[in-house]
Amino acid sequence: xxxxxxxxxxxxxxxxxxxxxxxxxxxxxxxxxxxxxxxxxxxxxxxxxxxxxxxxxxxxxxxxxxxxxxxxxxxxxxxxxxxxxxxxxxxxxxxxxxxxxxxxxxxxxxxxxxxxxxxxxxxxxxxxxxxxxxxxxxxxxxxxxxxxxxxxxxxxxxxxxxxxxxxxxxxxxxxxxxxxxxxxxxxxxxxxxxxxxxxxxxxxxxxxxxxxxxxxxxxxxxxxxxxxxxxxxxxxxxxxxxxxxxxxxxxxxxxxxxxxxxxxxxxx
Amino acid sequence: xxxxxxxxxxxxxxxxxxxxxxxxxxxxxxxxxxxxxxxxxxxxxxxxxxxxxxxxxxxxxxxxxxxxxxxxxxxxxxxxxxxxxxxxxxxxxxxxxxxxxxxxxxxxxxxxxxxxxxxxxxxxxxxxxxxxxxxxxxxxxxxxxxxxxxxxxxxxxxxxxxxxxxxxxxxxxxxxxxxxxxxxxxxxxxxxxxxxxxxxxxxxxxxxxxxxxxxxxxxxxxxxxxxxxxxxxxxxxxxxxxxxxxxxxxxxxxxxxxxxxxxxxxxxxxxxxxxxxxxxxxxxxxxxxxxxxxxxxxxxxxxxxxxxxxxxxxxxxxxxxxxxxxxxxxxxxxxxxxxxxxxxxxxxxxxxxxxxxxxxxxxxxxxxxxxxxxxxxxxxxxxxxxxxxxxxxxxxxxxxxxxxxxxxxxxxxxxxxxxxxxxxxxxxxxxxxxxxxxxxxxxxxxxxxxxxxxxxxxxxxxxxxxxxxxxxxxxxxxxxxxxxxxxxxxxxxxxxxxxxxxxxxxxxxxxxxxxxxxxxxxxxxxxxxxxxxxxxxxxxxxxxxxxxxxxxxxxxxxxxxxxxxxxxxxxxxxxxxxxxxxxxxxxxxxxxxxxxx
Numbered sequence: 001x002x003x004x005x006x007x008x009x010x011x012x013x014x015x016x017x018x019x020x021x022x023x024x025x026x027x028x029x030x031x032x033x034x035x036x037x038x039x040x041x042x043x044x045x046x047x048x049x050x051x052x053x054x055x056x057x058x059x060x061x062x063x064x065x066x067x068x069x070x071x072x073x074x075x076x077x078x079x080x081x082x083x084x085x086x087x088x089x090x091x092x093x094x095x096x097x098x099x100x101x102x103x104x105x106x107x108x109x110x111x112x113x114x115x116x117x118x119x120x121x122x123x124x125x126x127x128x129x130x131x132x133x134x135x136x137x138x139x140x141x142x143x144x145x146x147x148x149x150x151x152x153x154x155x156x157x158x159x160x161x162x163x164x165x166x167x168x169x170x171x172x173x174x175x176x177x178x179x180x181x182x183x184x185x186x187x188x189x190x191x192x193x194x195x196x197x198x199x200x201x202x203x204x205x206x207x208x209x210x211x212x213x214x215x216x217x218x219x220x221x222x223x224x225x226x227x228x229x230x231x232x233x234x235x236x237x238x239x240x241x242x243x244x245x246x247x248x249x250x251x252x253x254x255x256x257x258x259x260x261x262x263x264x265x266x267x268x
Numbered sequence: 269x270x271x272x273x274x275x276x277x278x279x280x281x282x283x284x285x286x287x288x289x290x291x292x293x294x295x296x297x298x299x300x301x302x303x304x305x306x307x308x309x310x311x312x313x314x315x316x317x318x319x320x321x322x323x324x325x326x327x328x329x330x331x332x333x334x335x336x337x338x339x340x341x342x343x344x345x346x347x348x349x350x351x352x353x354x355x356x357x358x359x360x361x362x363x364x365x366x367x368x369x370x371x372x373x374x375x376x377x378x379x380x381x382x383x384x385x386x387x388x389x390x391x392x393x394x395x396x397x398x399x400x401x402x403x404x405x406x407x408x409x410x411x412x413x414x415x416x417x418x419x420x421x422x423x424x425x426x427x428x429x430x431x432x433x434x435x436x437x438x439x440x441x442x443x444x445x446x447x448x449x450x451x452x453x454x455x456x457x458x459x460x461x462x463x464x465x466x467x468x469x470x471x472x473x474x475x476x477x478x479x480x481x482x483x484x485x486x487x488x489x490x491x492x493x494x495x496x497x498x499x500x501x502x503x504x505x506x507x508x509x510x511x512x513x514x515x516x517x518x519x520x521x522x523x524x525x526x527x528x529x530x531x532x533x534x535x536x537x538x539x540x541x542x543x544x545x546x547x548x549x550x551x552x553x554x555x556x557x558x559x560x561x562x563x564x565x566x567x568x569x570x571x572x573x574x575x576x577x578x579x580x581x582x583x584x585x586x587x588x589x590x591x592x593x594x595x596x597x598x599x600x601x602x603x604x605x606x607x608x609x610x611x612x613x614x615x616x617x618x619x620x621x622x623x624x625x626x627x628x629x630x631x632x633x634x635x636x637x638x639x640x641x642x643x644x645x646x647x648x649x650x651x652x653x654x655x656x657x658x659x660x661x662x663x664x665x666x667x668x669x670x671x672x673x674x675x676x677x678x679x680x681x682x683x684x685x686x687x688x689x690x691x692x693x694x695x696x697x698x699x700x701x702x703x704x705x706x707x708x709x710x711x712x713x714x715x716x717x718x719x720x721x722x723x724x725x726x727x728x729x730x731x732x733x734x735x736x737x738x739x740x741x742x743x744x745x746x747x748x749x750x751x752x753x754x755x756x757x758x759x760x761x762x763x764x765x766x767x768x769x770x771x772x773x774x775x776x777x778x779x780x781x782x783x784x785x786x787x788x789x790x791x792x793x794x795x796x797x798x799x800x801x802x803x804x805x806x807x808x809x810x811x812x813x814x815x816x817x818x819x820x821x822x823x824x825x826x827x828x829x830x831x832x833x834x835x836x837x838x839x840x841x842x843x844x845x846x847x848x849x850x851x852x853x854x855x856x857x858x859x860x861x862x863x864x865x
Binding site for chain 2: 043045076
């Protein structure tokens with residue numbers, strides 16, 4: 001890398017104006033993506049961002065990288081296929097809570113079992129924003145009751161707990177309001193060799209309201225001091241009991257990946 | 269004494285009798301001796317045990333069908349034989365071997381003027397000190413003698429089949445074969461068996477193996493799939509083949525993920541495919557539309573089974589045609605190919621990868637249970653003349669690169685529909701693509717005009733392809749024949765067999781169904797007096813497709829000869845259907861529809 005001319009976050013952003021509502025947490029996510037790419041000095045052409053469908057899944061379209069805004073819930077199979085074909089690429093799959101934990105949830109354990117070296121970034125605003133405010137799998141029972149949304153009797157999915165139990169080697173939680181933290185988590189996740197998951201708490205300003213953001217800001221906190229992220233039992237405990245703790249919940253010592261790619265050279 | 273050009277045989281028994289193993293050994297030996305041949309299997313839904321039958325046909329010339337009246341039948345047990353009543357008709361003068369201890373021959377196995385040979389299997393095995401398990405090799409020895417084949421051919425086969433086992437096992441099996449051979453020394457068949465023209469060693473493949481090999485030959489380097497009858501052997505075979513060429517296979521958690529991984533790998537520039545059957549194709553349909561709108565080449569083999577829903581997994585049908593041609597939401601172009609037999613699978617897979625890579629379009633290959641799991645002896649395929657697809661790659665310098673540039677792809681309707689692609693990793697070519705309608709750059713767009721012109725661009729590919737694939741059909745029979753028979757896929761075999769005895773009929777078989785070789789069929793139908801469309805499904809899907817294309821609208825009587833699948837058509841079925849066609853035409857005049865058998 002040419003350090004005399006370091007990459008800037010703006011180098012990873014194209015000139016397309018996002019469709020997101022003013023104040024949407026996804027703007028922060030987009031900035032963190034570009035910051036993490038710059039921090040890691042990645043070549044633009046070596047990055048591919050794969051998403052499903054939804055507000056947050058529009059993200060690849062705004063990155064000056066390769067991007068694929070695919071179909072609802074299927075970003076992980078596509079990302080896995082791409083990583084198999086092109087092990088030289090940094091592959092980031094992303095999407096929202098509906099995309100990940102409703103239609104796409106069946107793919108998560110299997111992507112983790114295969115353990116390809118990719119990062120899965122889920123923007124969780126606990127609502128279906130694009131379809132105007134229905135309940136998502138992570139919408140709290142209280143909110144569902146309060147708003148009269150369907151599914152109040154259903155228990156919300158706990159993303160971190162679910163992903164941990166599937167056996168992922170890297171699990172982190174961050175929030176859209178803190179770009180510094182988000183960038184740090186993303187950087188670590190991209191650097192982690194194997195499947196890395198980031199649960200990003202975000203707010204839908206249109207369908208959840210700003211009061212929700214205030215509530216979120218009051219609840220979130222860092223992991224306890226001296227927290228040992230290599231201990232799976234602690235990770236399970238935090239995931240189960242403390243859904244507002246931010247940081248790297250679990251980081252298994254990197255092992256040699258069993259995931260083998262296509263080795264046939266590809267014409268470029 | 270009658271001399272047989274093709275010998276049709278059946279082996280019937282229960283799981284554990286070694287029916288399939290024996291049939292395999294006969295076919296293997298025949299292949300080495302220079303015969304052509306074919307083997308179809310019938311089995312129930314059981315995993316092990318229960319009824320099973322192998323239908324083996326061998327001849328000096330290529331064999332087209334395995335279901336005419338049998339010349340030679342071996343029945344290990346009578347218990348399950350009635351289950352094959354519809355698939356097993358014993359010909360006049362046939363030779364029937366059966367276990368002596370089974371008692372009286374059931375009526376369905378009786379042959380008019382034939383030879384019945386009750387064999388005391390148990391007694392022979394005990395006398396020779398052979399294990400029960402050697403029974404089928406004993407039978408193999410008997411076949412060798414009856415067919416007039418030399419022992420050395422059988423020995424070579426035994427050595428190959430049991431080569432990985434201990435020498436004791438090999439010598440025990442050789443002994444069983446010899447005992448079987450000599451125990452029938454006093455018996456001769458009431459007909460003469462075919463002889464190979466030349467002692468050329470030929471290859472033995474199933475349709476699924478042929479699809480896997482054809483695909484890897486054609487450049488496939490990634491496969492993701494979910495096991496499903498009758499396509500699973502493609503997954504199994506390609507799992508062995510891919511590592512040898514640097515490729516990779518992933519067994520998906522379902523069909524959606526499988527095609528998703530294929531889309532992802534292909535997006536990364538690697539030619540990729542999946543294989544499935546009807547229920548899997550249904551699940552893949554959303555992803556099929558994605559690959560078409562995002563313009564990512566994929567190849568999908570659909571080994572059709574009897575449907576709908578789970579249907580009959582082990583039985584054949586041609587009822588996924590409409591799904592392949594029209595399935596999915598919204599308008600999107602796709603290519604549909606249909607191999608007619610095992611050998612044709614090689615060329616069809618080459619064509620599938622050629623078209624998908626060249627035109628950045630999904631290609632469906634409609635195989636079916638009949639071709640997929642059937643074994644055929646064939647001449648080696650020379651793939652050197654097959655076209656080889658290469659994706660049109662965008663090369664630097666990238667000045668205002670647009671993935672879906674309408675100037676290039678559409679060019680006011682004079683383009684090919686194909687745009688150069690910068691695959692991820694290509695410097696300067698960064699762009700994003702979407703399953704959602706998009707601009708020339710790939711950015712999501714909800715503009716109606718944009719959608720219209722993008723559809724025009726994408727469908728332009730089919731027009732371009734059609735020019736190239738216009739000759740992808742076969743015509744057999746005399747140009748002067750009055751009657752036209754049109755069919756597709758695995759039904760071509762029985763149609764060809766029918767043609768041998770019916771010079772008044774000529775046959776048209778398209779090898780590509782979308783885009784359809786329209787001009788070829790129009791030319792073929794020009795002087796024909798009547799038209800019959802043969803297919804194996806309830807609704808006459810192909811017939812209606814041809815009507816939709818306006819191809820049968822020539823003022824001729826066009827008849828749909830069809831029935832649901834399950835059992836392959838016999839030549840007699842076709843004779844009955846064609847006779848009705850012609851009679852019906854006489855009585856009713858042109859433009860009538862008849863609903864098959």
